[in-house]
Amino acid sequence: MTRQKPRILARRLAARSGIFRVEAVDLEFANGERRTFERILGGTDSVMIVPVDADDNLLLAREYAAGSDDYQLGFPKGVVDAGEEIHAAAGRELREEVGLAAARLETVHRVSVVPGYIQHGTRIVLARDLHPDPLPGDEPEPVEVVPWPLADGDGLLARPDFTEARSIAALFLVQRFLARERRAAGGA
């Protein structure tokens, strides 16, 4: 079924803070139904990097999350700067947060977060062939880097601080990507 998108009757700025702008949108659906929806503007695209080291460990970042007011374990991530190429952004964030550069970067998938409320895409980027090459970042305190065996996804999922849907999706997507790669290489 191909549906006619709702028609936008009016748009106005409903609120603005230091980093968020909220827009109210008056919509008319194809069936004539009218609703006002709110959405957050200016969602910039981001990258989430899944670094895998030579010992088949995932490298995770443990950082303070203001929304949940606790420390969250997840894959390093960051905003793609204006005009910046995806893998350049991934490589930069990896150097800033984990202190490693990657000779091999591959985009595994693109995901969105809450598309009902925000226009945003996150590219999941697998990073391999790592070597130390730190870059100063803008983090308020040094990021705690937590290595985790790639083979122990179940243990990672059981951790109470590994909850973000993007990180969970990234874990499974990278496992699938690597399993396909192994099959393509004839199980080698």
Added chain:
Amino acid sequence: MTRQKPRILARRLAARSGIFRVEAVDLEFANGERRTFERILGGTDSVMIVPVDADDNLLLAREYAAGSDDYQLGFPKGVVDAGEEIHAAAGRELREEVGLAAARLETVHRVSVVPGYIQHGTRIVLARDLHPDPLPGDEPEPVEVVPWPLADGDGLLARPDFTEARSIAALFLVQRFLARERRAAGGA
């Protein structure tokens, strides 16, 4: 490493719209570094329901997403009302969006969305033993229900409208849950 959480020095309402309230929080990290973070208040918990029918089809919902201004395919979801039990909310949303009641509901996992900016938990609930029992919902137009073979997760991931990290995580988490169940039943 157990880290001391940053100290909250001050909090103030930075913006408010019809549905969003943004709070600015002045933080002092354990190393003395000070930052002002913004977070969205009042994130209510929600449920995402993964319905599996008797023919081993997933039942997905295709709905207009205002943030991305397009139709998105994902698992049915909704807010848990105040005082409502998780499975009651899951059963209600499934009846409203898909028109089916489930005799069997199981919580598979809890995920968060963007914990850096919002306090929010989504329970992933597997729904089985389905029978027709619709309930009127508050959707602006009827939800398009899309059946998808559970065995064809790859085809679902290849769809350009199946992007939300929560739905992708839910797909993999339910596949893992069902695989464990089969193993526990001796491969039957």
